[in-house]
Amino acid sequence: MILYFSATGNSKYIAETIAKSMNDECMSIVSCIRENRYCFENEKVLGIVSPTYFWRLPRIVAMFLENIQMINCAYTFCVFSYGTTTGSVTHFTKKLMQKNNHMFDAYYSVMMPDTWTPMFDLTNQKKVDAKLSEGENQLQHIITKIQTKTNVDFVKGKLPVCICVLPSFYMYHTERKTKHLSVNKDVCIGCGLCAKKCPVQAIDMKDGYPVWIENECEMCLGCLHRCPMFAIQYGNGKTNKHGQYRNPNTTI
16 A cells, blocks of 8 residues: 655655556555555555655645554555655654554655745746656665665655754644745636535635635645636735646556
């Protein structure tokens, strides 16, 4: 079983590709949480695929791993997708799993286009395609290690823990405030896709427009990237110039 969290399709595509190579299945972590499914037993392979947010795990993935039970699973691993650096996501994950009395056998990383558009520009298709190509090469390489059940920390792009701990906590705590998100009502068609797809149900539709009803969310930017009219923006004024992104190899 391969479990994943994905807002724009990168981690979902990785999970689907690994599952296919292992003749296995995959399931979203959001679905697991909503079905209260945390116990996985007698799995030949149990993998977690997660994006890297601010040098660490997304909050929803961290909360899931705090509660996961891996019983008699033959081989367990994590794969972190990342755009520029994995920061200290491996360190944070290992520390989290130690508290849960579980440890993964292996850790991997796969480079993908960085979807944090308040900073990164996704309008250059050649650059996006280059990242996807590099990610595909890395993915095929780690699949061979997963198939042979290699015990390894194969995560690339790490930063020293001493650099990451405080900044990553502060940045993620600050940036995931929903006050940063807004909708252009002149463009919005009221389709409700953002509310339907929000992994933590932080969006409600009122008078035909999305309203953020929680003070914090995962800040996965799924609402921004999925919006068919590109009506949702992040508050620094750059996202409308930096484009939208969805992995072209899967649906999300």
